[in-house]
Amino acid sequence: MSAERVQDKMNQHTRLDGSPIPFIDVAGQRRRLGSAIDDAVARVLTHCQFIQGPEVRALEADLAAFCGAKHVIGCSSGTDALLLVLMAWQVGPGDAVICPAFTFCATAEVVALLGATPVMADVEADTFNLDPASFERAIATAKQRGLKPKAVIPVDLFGLPADYDAIAAIAAAHGIKVLDDAAQAFGATYRGRKLGTLSDATATSFFPAKPLGCYGDGGAVFTDDDALAARVKSLRVHGENAGDKYDALHIGITGRLDSIQAAVLIEKLKIFPDEIVARQAVAARYAEGLAGVATTPRTGNESTSVWAQYTIRLEPGRRDALGAALKAQGIPTAIYYAKPLHRQAAYRAYPVAEGGMPVSDRLAEEVISLPMHAYLEPPVQDRIIEAVRRALAG
Numbered sequence: 544m545s546a547e548r549v550q551d552k553m554n555q556h557t558r559l560d561g562s563p564i565p566f567i568d569v570a571g572q573r574r575r576l577g578s579a580i581d582d583a584v585a586r587v588l589t590h591c592q593f594i595q596g597p598e599v600r601a602l603e604a605d606l607a608a609f610c611g612a613k614h615v616i617g618c619s620s621g622t623d624a625l626l627l628v629l630m631a632w633q634v635g636p637g638d639a640v641i642c643p644a645f646t647f648c649a650t651a652e653v654v655a656l657l658g659a660t661p662v663m664a665d666v667e668a669d670t671f672n673l674d675p676a677s678f679e680r681a682i683a684t685a686k687q688r689g690l691k692p693k694a695v696i697p698v699d700l701f702g703l704p705a706d707y708d709a710i711a712a713i714a715a716a717h718g719i720k721v722l723d724d725a726a727q728a729f730g731a732t733y734r735g736r737k738l739g740t741l742s743d744a745t746a747t748s749f750f751p752a753k754p755l756g757c758y759g760d761g762g763a764v765f766t767d768d769d770a771l772a773a774r775v776k777s778l779r780v781h782g783e784n785a786g787d788k789y790d791a792l793h794i795g796i797t798g799r800l801d802s803i804q805a806a807v808l809i810e811k812l813k814i815f816p817d818e819i820v821a822r823q824a825v826a827a828r829y830a831e832g833l834a835g836v837a838t839t840p841r842t843g844n845e846s847t848s849v850w851a852q853y854t855i856r857l858e859p860g861r862r863d864a865l866g867a868a869l870k871a872q873g874i875p876t877a878i879y880y881a882k883p884l885h886r887q888a889a890y891r892a893y894p895v896a897e898g899g900m901p902v903s904d905r906l907a908e909e910v911i912s913l914p915m916h917a918y919l920e921p922p923v924q925d926r927i928i929e930a931v932r933r934a935l936a937g
């Protein structure tokens with residue numbers, strides 16, 4: 544295919560004639576990056592250090608400079624980043640780890656994998672994030688069940704940081720650690736500080752659909768704790784003893800980030816600050832365009848979101864019709880999440896905080912996410928806004 548035809552194919556989403564709009568536009572970003580990623584990948588193909596090559600160390604340094612964390616440890620996925628921290632804290636049977644019920648299953652999966660008990664807490668309707676009051680009740684629930692509350696995993700859902708000051712105060716009062724699941728929110732800020740520096744440890748994901756995504760699986764752990772960083776580095780290579788993988792100090796995993804993914808991320812990180820600004824502009828246009836027809840996400844001045852998703856809320860029973868009407872016009876939508884964790888077969892048996900999960904249950908019936916990415920041009924976004932307004936008026 545000629546260069547013009549490739550370009551034309553990539554550009555087709557910008558047409559306003561009713562042609563399909565992508566939910567996330569990876570091609571738009573590739574257009575902007577030009578040959579930078581191809582060149583970076585080619586360099587790895589030339590030096591052949593595919594595992595733990597120089598790009599991994601360079602990326603870790605770039606990420607540390609970006610967010611201000613003392614240590615950054617690249618990992619094989621966001622799930623492994625969470626797992627490695629819990630392994631380093633020796634979380635296991637008899638321990639409870641508090642998780643919000645309204646999240647992707649990986650948040651609680653890592654707890655269960657280690658034989659510990661995820662205890663679900665409810666979320667706040669306007670931020671979709673962990674409700675500190677329910678978190679406190681979950682600690683009590685864990686203790687009543689004879690479990691030792693060891694950690695909490697607040698999730699920065701859809702790109703917005705959880706309420707870290709409130710969560711840290713409760714965690715400190717009960718002597719439990721805070722592991723920030725920033726899989727959807729790396730790049731966001733809370734009271735002027737970037738995620739990666741707000742908790743005992745932070746985990747993020749570089750899954751391609753994330754605000755900062757690679758071209759495969761990847762993730763990272765962030766911490767200021769020297770001992771934790773050293774242990775996570777060992778655990779990601781089978782628990783190796785000071786760089787000698789044939790002398791295992793701990794039971795670990797294969798949890799490394801590979802050099803090609805690191806090379807991709809180094810290039811993407813260069814344009815990430817710009818992309819965050821662009822995402823915020825898209826979110827602001829949605830908020831303005833949809834005011835009065837749907838409940839748009841809260842935007843406070845305490846935090847900034849990186850808008851992994853733009854998720855609106857409708858009266859229960861209305862979203863299926865909206866999704867169908869938009870689909871007929873080539874506009875994709877997604878439901879994150881139709882079933883909170885405590886409703887899923889794998890997690891149903893785990894304890895929930897006293898008072899139940901009424902907000903998670905309600906959100907599961909109300910939420911619908913619209914196309915969101917840094918390359919959503921105003922005329923295309925207007926088409927989406929108009930279509931939503933028309934469908935909800937009808």
Ligand SMILES: Cc1ncc(COP(=O)(O)O)c(C=O)c1O
Binds near residue numbers: 620647698749761762
């Ligand atoms: C909240 C949350 N936690 C953890 C993960 C896991 O990340 P990964 O897919 O990189 O393992 C995801 C990814 O979708 C997520 O959204």
